Amino acid sequence: MDRRAFLQRGLVGGAILAASACTLHAWPVQDRYQPQGNLQCLDPRTFVVLASIAARTVQDPVADPVAIAHAVDRTIALSAPEAASELRQLLNLFESGLAGLLLDGRLRPFTRLTPDRQDQVLAAWRDSRLVLRRAGYTALRKLTLAAHYASPTTWEGVGYPGPPELVEG
Amino acid sequence: MPFVSAAEWTPPKSVQVVVIGSGAGGAVAAARLAAAGFEVVVLEEGGHYQKRNFRMREDEAFPQLYQESGTRATKDLGIAILQGRAVGGSTVINWTTSFRTPDLVLDHWxxxxxxxxxxxxxxxxxFEAVEARLNIQPIPLEESNRNNRLLWDGCEKLGYSIEVTKRNVKNCFRSGYCGMGCPVDAKQSMLVTYLPEAVEHGATVVYRCRVDRLRTxxxxxxxxxxxxxxEAGPTGRQLSFAAERVVLAGGAINTPAVLLRSGLGDAFTGRRTFLHPVIATSARFREPVQAFYGxxxxxxxxxxAHRGERAGFxxxxxxxxxxxxALAATGFGEAHRSTMVxxxxxxxxxxxxxxxFSPEETGGTVExxxxxxxxxxxxxxxxxxxxLQEGLRTLVRVDLAAGAEWVQTGHDPALRISSEGALASLEDHPLGPGKVAVFSAHVMGGAMVGEVGRSVVRxxxxxxxxxxxxxxxxxxIFPTSLGVNxxxxxxxxxxxxxxxxxxHWKS
Incomplete structure (x- = not known):
């Protein structure tokens, strides 16, 4: 894509993204992965998107996408206030059918795709020519994977015996 | 009340010397000034965690001890930044490697x-004084864990020079948890050395106290x-007091941020921030490595480190x-899991x-x-x-020379290289922002020392x-990075x- 085409697409994209932000709430998200308790940064909608992403990025038999999304929510709450709004924006963009149509040729929201198609969306963000999309993919990937593997529940499955017992004295 | 949280502290009307930040710079300065008879208050935005809190768990250590819970990154998220945030600063979570500044770097400055x-x-x-105080000594090679030993072996096989490092530890049992706070106070961090010394001489360390701005x-x-x-963030209570002298030691990124928030921005403040950008490999060996211990x-x-016209590593x-x-391994789903196991x-x-070190390398800007x-x-x-590309090539060669079955890179998706012959495949995967995992654990610069009209401090x-x-x-204050920790x-x-x-101040 040359620069001019990119700019045109960028402008059209901006308009569609703006429209999609307005229409987003008309689309119901998946019923799975509802939050279990209070949220500090995310709203119930972006929470479900994040948990759906975690369900694809984290392939571990003991993984719990809802627990992962809650852990990310707590982590972001300790960061700069801007981090929370940026994460919500990113998740809304990731979910958006209109943005998906523009960027990846899909109309369905991310949470309503099959697991295989969801993996294709993640790969499309990863392999994008746009640094911003690659950064968004990296952020979501790292937040979900770090939140999961910080938990001692993962230790056995990766062959980590855990810290040594300290004896007083 | 030597260590006190901001919630429990009522500031005096005026303080003789305020030190902002309790890490490597602030703690040493506070101890020396307090010992010389100055009235010193140290302000620290992080919490006061100690040996008993250091339970060697990543889920506890990162929110407690790291800036932004360990999620700090550059603006385009291209570089992950590990930086401490606690009483003792990054010295609480660093890996203890100690080098004097290379003479060449000081000459360049x-x-x-x-x-x-x-x-x-x-x-x-x-350097001699702090080495004695912090017990900075070389570690015998026999005490290296296998992860370090394999790096040594690979370099030796290829004829690359390699040395054992010095560490600031005392009675270290080499658990492997330096990065989560030393559970036995073996690490001679500021938390157990210069800060208690400052307090013995009358200093007060106020933690969970963030400096918003200096009024000038x-x-x-x-x-x-x-x-x-x-623990959750600002409580809403503001504190304001006067000081005869201010020592700003919040660390790179946070020190220039205080200057910028104080209206002291100029063409140099926040500029020339350097990171020692890091690229990593994970190499698989048949015998267990257990890089989590030792x-x-x-x-x-x-x-x-010196490659003529090119940047060193x-x-x-x-x-x-x-x-x-999990952070270093790239990919997602099954690909990521295949590395984790x-x-x-x-x-x-x-x-x-x-x-x-070259005019082209102007560093980053704090905003x-x-x-x-x-x-x-x-x-x-x-x-x-x-x-970084040449560093990655070198690491893959070193790991293979040490006997690795395969070496995995930080590209996304990751490359696995299992022979010298396959090294050429690296050329087909150029590095770039968001295409490979890049980290930093060394943040430097942003308030550089130098001449008037070219720097921030004299x-x-x-x-x-x-x-x-x-x-x-x-x-x-560093005008460049260092080439050492x-x-x-x-x-x-x-x-x-x-x-x-x-x-100066006594007279």
Whole structure:
């Protein structure tokens, strides 16, 4: 894509993204992965998107996408206030059918795709020519994977015996 | 009440010396000034965690001890930044590697950046003093863990020079948890050395106290304005008090952020921030490596630190606990999991680029977000990408020479290379922002020392060029990166400059 085409697409994209932000709430998200308790940064909608992403990025038999999304929510709450709004924006963009149509040729929201198609969306963000999309993919990937593997529940499955017992004295 | 939270503290109307930040720079300065009889208050935004809190768990350590819970990154998210945030600063979570500043670097600062009075001869007695105080000594090679030993072996086989490093530890049992706070106080961090010493001499350390801005009038700071914090963030209570002198030691990124929030921004403040950008490999060995146990870093190769016209790099090892590996391993889903399950068999080796030594390498810029929180905008120049590419090639060769079955890179998706012949495949996968995992654990610059009109603080006493009672004392004064781990340079400079202050300020 040359620069001019990119700019045109960028402008059209901006308009569609703006429209999609307005229409987003008309689309119901998946019923799975509802939050279990209070949220500090995310709203119930972006929470479900994040948990759906975690369900694809984290392939571990003991993984719990809802627990992962809650852990990310707590982590972001300790960061700069801007981090929370940026994460919500990113998740809304990731979910958006209109943005998906523009960027990846899909109309369905991310949470309503099959697991295989969801993996294709993640790969499309990863392999994008746009640094911003690659950064968004990296952020979501790292937040979900770090939140999961910080938990001692993962230790056995990766062959980590855990810290040594300290004896007083 | 030597260590006190902001919630429990009522500031006096005026303080003789306020030190902002309790890490490598602030703690040494506070101890020396308090011992000389000055009334000292140290302000620290992080919490006061101690040995009993250090339970060697990543899910507890990162929110407690790291900036932004360990999620700090450059503006385009291209570089993940590990930086401490606690009483003791990054010294609580660093991996204890200690180097004096290379003479070549100090000479470069003098010749190219006009830095005076920080020469090798002037710093030598101060390095000797902190080395004695912090028990900085070389670790015998036999005490290296297998992860470090394999880096050593690979370098030896290829004829690359490599040395054992010095560490600031005492009675260390090499658990491997330096990065989560030392559980037995073996690490001679600021938490157990210079800060208690400052307190013995009457200093007060106020934690969970964030400096929002310095209020200035003419050429003087007239008030320090702070926010009381809880574990969850600002409580809403503001504290304000006067100080005769201010020592700013919040560390690179946070020190320039305080200056910017105080309206002291100019063409130099926040500029020339360097990171020692890091690229990593994970190599699989048939026999367990267990890179999660043992002293995390005990060897270093500076064989490629000087590459003529090109930017140099050096090689070191890193600890690999589950979350750390999860961040370093690229890909998602099954691909990511296939790396995770190899954890006990994997090494973690680093190639660390030395940035800031050519005119093209201008470093990153600290900016403020609307909330006042800082973010570093740093897009790596081609010279540094070339150093990372060559560093990666070198690491793969070293790991293979050490006997690795395969070596995995930080590309996304990751490449697995199992023979010298396959090394050429690296050329088909050029590095670039968002295409490969890049990290930093060494944040430097942003309030550099040097000549008027080219820097933020002046030579000799590190005084702000325009504000007569404001000094900077941390890694943000560096005009370049160092080519070695930075903690000892910060200790040495803080030790030297606080001696000068003691002499000047008494008279």
């Amino acid at each position: 003098q010749k190219v950046h006009g830095v005076q009075e920080f020469g090798a001869a002037e710093l030598r007695p101060h 009038d003419g050429d003087r700071v007239v008030a320090i304005e702070c926010s009381e914090l809880s 002293a995390p870093q005990s060897v270093a190769s500076h064989h490629f 050096f090689l070191e090892a890193a600890p690999a606990h589950p979350m750390m590996l 190899e954890l006990p068999q994997l090494t973690a080796h680093l190639a660390i680029a030395i940035d800031g 403020l977000r609307p909330s006042g929180a800082p973010v570093l905008d740093y897009v790596l120049p081609p010279r540094i990408w070339e150093a 030579s000799g006493d590190l005084r702000h060029h325009r504000i007569s009672n404001l000094h900077v004392c941390d890694g943000s 930075p903690q000892e340079t910060i200790y040495g400079i803080a030790h030297l400059v606080s001696e000068r202050w003691t002499q």
